[in-house]
Amino acid sequence: MFNDNDFIKICEVPGPTKEAIRALLLYKSDISDDDIVVDVGCGTGGLTVEFAQRAKKVYSIDKNPEAVKVTERNLKKLLKDDYNVELMEDDAVNALKKIDNMDIAVIGGSGRELETILDIVNEKLNPKGRILITSILVDTKVEAVNKLKDLNYNPQFMEINVSKGRILDRGILMKAENPIGIITASKH
Template sequence: MLEDKDFFKSCDVPGPTKEAIRAILLYKSEVTSDDKVVDCGCGTGGITCEFAQRAHEVISIDTNPEAIEITNKNLDKFGLGDNVTLINDNGSNALKDIDDIDIAIVGGSGRELENILDIVHDKLNSKGRILITAILVDTKVEAINKLKDLGYNPKIMEVNISNGRVLDRGILMISENPIAIISAKKR
């Protein structure tokens, strides 16, 4: 696993997704070296970098040109990227040209989550997996309802990672990146 502290970051671009969350996403995705992965809303590229080490192909999408730039810098820093395509566009547009997806990870959706999930559903292969990371309660509900409408049996996991800091009078636990991970497999 790549360490959080090693990533290039920006105040204007979310991420990277915390290391413990990335580990759970890798586990839940069941990624293999044959998989084609789409990272929709890649931010600074934390998820992209982890999957680039394990999947056959990764396609990362973000509407923010600075996100694409920082993701590219992180890929270079870690010696990754030979199997990564970066697309500066919104998810709905970019996904239309991508077929036979094994794993779709949706982080940022720019208020287009339902449309993105419709397209992903059509583009997933028969054993495809969807992972959605959500912070807002509304996004969690929207994702679950849409996946159910599409015939999936979604699972949701609320994750709250806390790291400790030793003080002179005790240990202070600080919550980082509270997030829900919603997962579903094509049936």
């Protein structure tokens, strides 16, 4: 598990997903070295890097060319040449249509196409496959839960609030990070 400060960041691209959230997503994914993972909306590649260390293959998707470039830089910096990641600079819907099957779909950016993305993921998700969705917007959380229910999943929801301490001369100042909703579901 890498520290947040290990990642290359640029102003034009969100991320990386914070360390505590990455750790929780890895745990909830129940990842194995036989899994094919799709990271939709990879941003700076925080999740791509973590999953690449553990999965058989990772497809890392973002429509922002700068996101794909910084994800590649983070892969090279942190994993050297020891990773099996296919970077896809495309919108999620088009990119997902090019992938034959997957065991884990991690959706962090949907470009307002979450329902269509989930329809495609559902078609291509292997039996016992897992879906993990992160969201900061309440509307996206509700949309994700409702769509997963429509697809006959039993979604689980949690809201994570992480604060980190900054040590000062007088004591410790707690600084809150954005709360993140995590929606998980497994295919039966």
